[in-house]
Amino acid sequence: QVQLVESGGGLVQAGGSLRLSCAASGGPYPMGWFRQAPGKEREFVAGISWNGARTYYADSVKGRFTISRDNAKNTMYLQMNSLKPEDTAVYYCAAASWGKTTGLERASTYNYWGQGTQVTVSS
Secondary structure, rough: OEEEEEEEEEEEEOOEEEEEEEOOOOOOOOEEEEEOOOOOOEEEEEEOOOOOEEEEEEOOOOEEEEEEEEEOOEEEEEEEEOOOHHOOOEEEEEOOOOOOOOOOOOOHEEEOOOOHHHHHEOO
């Protein structure tokens, strides 16, 4: 059983930055970030291959967010810059089975999920 623990959420003003972390018990796995705002469905934010060679982003965050990983620490990161009020959501990290190389933008690809961390961007 893979355990994922997110950290780094908080309250920030529009235009500010936050960095989320997701520590995994083992790996390296293909991983991703998703978010869910109140009253909305969970949506893809960013994904990264097991070795970091490939990254994927939702159009809404391209150029503002950067996903990365440190396999020596079994940790994935999401650097969020130029935050907007519409980025407000609970952010979840997720891990897929080792060897997955496609479909990282789909929630159904992932087998394991963290508990989520709240990000609130004030205007």
